[in-house]
Amino acid sequence: MNLPPDHYFVLIVPIGIFLLGMALFTCWRVLRQQHFLPWLATGYLLPALAMAVQSLMSNEQLADWSVIAAALYLVGGWALTRGLAMRHGGDVSLPLAIVIGVTTLALLYYYSRVEEQLWTRAICLNTALALMYLLPFRSILRRRNPGDTLERIVRWSYIACVGYALLRPLLIMALAPDYEMAMLTRSGYWLLTLAASLIFSIWFMFILLACALRDVMRVLHEERNRDPLTQLINRRAFFESAERALQDSNLAPWALLACDVDHFKQVNDTWGHTAGDQVLQSVAHILTEQVRRDDLVSRFGGEEFIILLNRSDAGHARSVAQRIQSQLALTRFSAIPGKVTVSFGLTLVTSAADLAHAIERADISLYQAKQSGRDRICMLPEEPPA
Numbered sequence: 001m002n003l004p005p006d007h008y009f010v011l012i013v014p015i016g017i018f019l020l021g022m023a024l025f026t027c028w029r030v031l032r033q034q035h036f037l038p039w040l041a042t043g044y045l046l047p048a049l050a051m052a053v054q055s056l057m058s059n060e061q062l063a064d065w066s067v068i069a070a071a072l073y074l075v076g077g078w079a080l081t082r083g084l085a086m087r088h089g090g091d092v093s094l095p096l097a098i099v100i101g102v103t104t105l106a107l108l109y110y111y112s113r114v115e116e117q118l119w120t121r122a123i124c125l126n127t128a129l130a131l132m133y134l135l136p137f138r139s140i141l142r143r144r145n146p147g148d149t150l151e152r153i154v155r156w157s158y159i160a161c162v163g164y165a166l167l168r169p170l171l172i173m174a175l176a177p178d179y180e181m182a183m184l185t186r187s188g189y190w191l192l193t194l195a196a197s198l199i200f201s202i203w204f205m206f207i208l209l210a211c212a213l214r215d216v217m218r219v220l221h222e223e224r225n226r227d228p229l230t231q232l233i234n235r236r237a238f239f240e241s242a243e244r245a246l247q248d249s250n251l252a253p254w255a256l257l258a259c260d261v262d263h264f265k266q267v268n269d270t271w272g273h274t275a276g277d278q279v280l281q282s283v284a285h286i287l288t289e290q291v292r293r294d295d296l297v298s299r300f301g302g303e304e305f306i307i308l309l310n311r312s313d314a315g316h317a318r319s320v321a322q323r324i325q326s327q328l329a330l331t332r333f334s335a336i337p338g339k340v341t342v343s344f345g346l347t348l349v350t351s352a353a354d355l356a357h358a359i360e361r362a363d364i365s366l367y368q369a370k371q372s373g374r375d376r377i378c379m380l381p382e383e384p385p386a
C-alpha cells in the first residue's frame with residue numbers, strides 16, 4: 001500500500017476501539033457474571049478490524065473488500081445490540097438481523113462489482129447499521145422508570161447513538177454530490193467518522209463498565225448482608241442497620257423480639273433437612289409480612305430470628321408477636337404435615353449502646369419462654385427505663 005507515513009496515524013482510532021473491546025472482554029473474564037460483556041466486546045473488535053483495514057485502502061481496494069468489511073461491521077453491530085439487549089433483560093430478533101445483513105451485503109455486492117458507486121455503498125451500510133442499532137430499542141426503553149442515574153445515562157446515550165446512526169446516511173446523502181474524492185479514507189469525512197466512532201465507543205464502554213461494576217458491587221453487597229436461605233439480613237447487616245436506626249430519634253421507642261422455632265430439630269429429624277429449610281423460609285416470610293417496612297427482621301443463625309421494631313413499646317411488640325403466632329397457626333406447610341410454633345423473648349431497647357445487652361435480655365426471655373412450655377412471649381420483669 002502506497003500511503004504517506006502520516007496516514008498510518010488514522011490507525012490510532014481502530015486500534016483504540018480494538019483495545020476497548022479487549023478491555024470489555026477482559027472485564028468479562030474477571031467478573032464472569034456479566035454475560036453481555038463478550039457480546040459488547042465483539043461489537044467493538046469486529047468493526048475495529050474492518051475500520052483498520054479500510055483505513056489503509058484506496059477506493060478501488062475498498063470496492064473489492066466492501067462486502068467482507070461490511071460483514072464485519074454488521075456482525076459487530078448485531079453483537080453490540082445483542083449485548084445491549086441482554087444487559088436490559090431482553091433479546092434482539094435474529095431473523096430480522098439476518099434480513100438486514102443479507103439485503104445489505106447483496107446491495108453492497110451490486111454497488112461494488114456491477115455498478116461501482118462508493119457513496120451509495122456508504123449510505124447502504126450506514127442505513128443497515130442504524131437499523132441494526134434500532135433492534136434492541138424496545139428492550140432498552142420498555143421500562144418507564146429506568147432506575148438510577150447510571151441507567152438513565154445508558155438510555156440517553158443509546159438514544160443519542162441511534163440518532164447519530166440514523167442521521168449519518170442522511171448526511172452522506174447531503175454531502176455526497178459535492179464530496180467526490182479520489183481517496184475516501186484520506187478525506188475529512190473519513191476522519192470525522194473515525195472520531196465520532198471513537199467518542200461513542202469510549203463513552204459507551206465507560207458507562208457500561210460502570211454499570212457492570214455497580215451490578216457486581218450490588219451482588220457482593222447482597223451476598224455479604226443477606227442470608228441466602230431466607231433472604232433476610234444476617235447478623236452483621238442487622239447490627240449495622242440497627243445501630244443506624246437506634247441513632248435516629250424519630251424512630252424511638254424501640255422494642256426487640258428474639259424469635260425461635262420450637263422443636264425445630266424434630267422437623268429436621270422427621271421430615272428431612274430440605275423440609276426444615278422450607279419451614280425456615282416460610283417463617284421468615286411471615287415475620288417480614290407482619291412488621292412494617294422500616295422494621296428490621298434478621299436471621300441470627302440456625303432457627304433464631306431477631307426483630308427490631310421502631311416506634312414500638314412493649315404492648316405493640318407483643319401484639320406483633322401474637323400476630324405472627326396467629327399467622328403461623330393458620331399456615332399449612334407444604335413440606336410438613338403439622339403446625340409450627342415459635343417462642344419469643346421481648347425487650348425494650350433504649351439506645352445503640354444498649355443493643356448488645358438488649359439482645360442478651362431478649363435471649364434470656366426467650367429461654368424462659370422455652371422453659372415454660374414454648375409457643376409464648378416472655379419479657380423480663382425488670383426492663384431498663386424507656
Ligand SMILES: Nc1nc2c(ncn2[C@@H]2O[C@H](COP(=O)(O)OP(=O)(O)OP(=O)(O)O)[C@@H](O)[C@H]2O)c(=O)[nH]1
Pocket residue numbers: 229260261262263264265266268272273274275276277280301302303370374
Ligand atoms: N433445615 C435446617 N436446619 C437448621 C439450619 N440451621 C440450623 N438447623 C437445625 O436447627 C436445629 C436446632 O435445634 P435445637 O437448637 O436443638 O432447637 P429445637 O429443636 O428447635 O428445640 P427448641 O429450640 O428448644 O424448641 C438443629 O437440628 C440444627 O441442625 C438450617 O439452615 N436449615
